[in-house]
Amino acid sequence: MLCIAVTPTSRTLAKVDLLNAARRADLVELCLDHLTKDPDVGDLLAACPKPVIVSCRSTQYGGKYDGGETHRLGLLRQAIIAGPAYVELDPDAAEALPRFGETKRLVAFHSPNKPLKKIAATVDRAVKELHADAVKFTWPTPDLAAAWPLIYAVSQKLSVPVVGQGIGGGGLTFSLLARMLGSPWIYAALEQGMEDVEGQPTVEALESVYDARAIDKKTRFVAFAGFPDRGATNGDQGSACRSWNAAATAAGVPQRALPLEVGKFDHLPDMLRILKIRVAALGPALSAEAAKEWSQFAPLSLDDADGRAVPTVAMQAKDGWRGRVSSRAALIHALTATCGGSLERRQITLLGAGIGTEALARMLMDRGATLAIADPDDAAAATTAQRLNARALQWRAVYSTHTDVLIRGERGANAPAPVPLGEGPKAYNHAGLEPRLTVADATAIWAETDFLAAARTHACTITEPSAVAAAVLSRLFEKVTGEAWPGGE
Incomplete structure (x- = not known):
């Protein structure tokens, strides 16, 4: 499912945002902490025809609410009574507020600086002590290496559903992988500039560029590193990913582009193997350090090696990853x-x-x-x-x-x-x-x-x-899928 977070600042705008989000979402998150005045939560929920998660995060837990804790808990209590599908509760709020009615409890753990450890134990505690029906983890995901613990968290079969939200440039990468790994839902912003956390992809990017709804356990990703579009945001590798995904959709093949910033290369072979990624397209915007790392990770074949060339394609072979200069x-x-x-x-x-x-x-x-x-x-x-x-x-x-x-x-x-x-x-x-x-x-x-x-x-x-x-991508597409690049080059 796709959950669109809305962050209205006024009660009037809240209804408009909820309606707009409901047209494109399976689930809507109403973030009360952005409102300047107290809302009538029941009135707002009545305006949304889709299931709603209500949240009111304090600044301690990554939100915008900076008022008194007693008042925040009162807003959350009002939300629970109004009967949304879920109410998001941080551990403090979950301890203070008992279960009520049919509203499910999404217990959220926010770590602003680093991933949490002992995921399974944390989920068990949330279920046993905080009465969680689902658990959410949020922490920084600037690159694949940093996102890996969050990817691991949503991929595990635990006692309750686990969802995640990445902060930073790798947020989009995490969301696409989470879809493939079977996460109950992923988060999106209604529009650019309305992100709930830094790096949150927009619903437009997820739908029109990455066709996220079509991603499932059968999807196979091709990594795209170093392909920024002019004005691209939130980790979006831009037109190269858009072209690849459009071709895959037209050809009817379960291939999707995955924007990728690796970070540390130490465990990259294992991470790519687990994610079943066997091909990476390498573009012009790689940093000098990343280009060097890719060249070492996927050394050029004898036909391509010339001492300075950087591979434009990295492919897994029987003897490891190898680079090609297809340009x-x-x-x-x-x-x-x-x-x-x-x-x-x-x-x-x-x-x-x-x-x-x-x-x-x-x-x-x-x-x-x-x-x-x-x-x-x-x-x-x-x-x-x-x-x-x-x-x-x-x-x-x-x-x-x-x-x-x-x-x-x-x-x-x-x-x-x-x-x-x-x-x-x-x-x-x-x-x-x-x-x-x-x-x-x-x-x-x-x-x-x-x-x-x-x-x-x-x-x-x-x-x-x-x-x-286009010629680089079309040849790579044919190599990976066995299909011709739709519509020519």
Whole structure:
């Protein structure tokens, strides 16, 4: 079930929020601690056609209520008498308030700084001493490692149902996993800006991006790390996850994208094995530390290893996790589409003489392209061209030599940064960009670069990063599901 928490500040808005939430929720949580005036709880409940959880959390337990404890307990007592489906009670309130009527008791444990230990013992105490019908745990989940105890808590078969709520960037990740693990319900905010806790996903994200209602025990996740959308919030990996989930829905396969921030990698193999995650897509927004960790966790195959490359895909193999650099093949696929479906006899100039560029060059030559290698270091360009049996182009001739396609690639070990734009002797002058050229950038294939931006101003034809990203995802989708990417690329 999906529980939408509403956090109204006025009694009038409370009724509106309850009605709006009821249209999209299976269960609604009414958070009384946000109200500025005492409500008539029975009147509010009458306005909601769905089962309601009533809560009134003090600041000690992560809420907004900062009045007297006696008054807070009075509000909760009034809520119990009004007869909602559940009343949420922290341990203090559960000790003070007896069971009454048919209202079920959701005993909530809030730990603002770290996970709680001895989950089973805590649940047993809640049942025996606090008369809990269900138990809720809330604590920080900035990443998978921190969320793991909460994932464990909701996955156990205990004497009463257990639900959880993650605080922070991993809240969405936890909620999606909780759906797969059979949690009785997960929490969502009605709208962005109305979150009950930091990191709470919105119902819009859960429904339209992740199709959360379709997630069940048969669902298998593909992890997406480092794919933020512009303006993405609450751990949302944005358009990449949206595209993957839309494709899975259209193809009718039980695959879903899981936004993932790992945190500590110490126990990642075991965590992924337990969650039955065998594939991870790795995007451009990984921190330097995370990229290093992923490279060590999923070392590149011999075909891809070039000393600096970061895998764009990590897959579980018989001998452990292995990385792949799928972006080069995807770039060529997108470039081929940009060039009308063929690179045969196309004159292509690669800027940069690095090992990664060399791997890209071999793929281009396999497609029938005629290749020239140029680098501010003429000796490096000559050495690379000789290994490839391609043409070496001296840097001073790069503007005067005819080419159809211009691709910026990686440079060598002594000059790891890509060829810069500029007017110096070791830079590429954007004046050399002409409208007749097709331009691509292999150094940052997921996003706009200064090189592509300059090419746009000169009306060049661009191999769009979005097309490259789609090619990466479509090939991964086919590999994972055995189905074609619906609707093309």
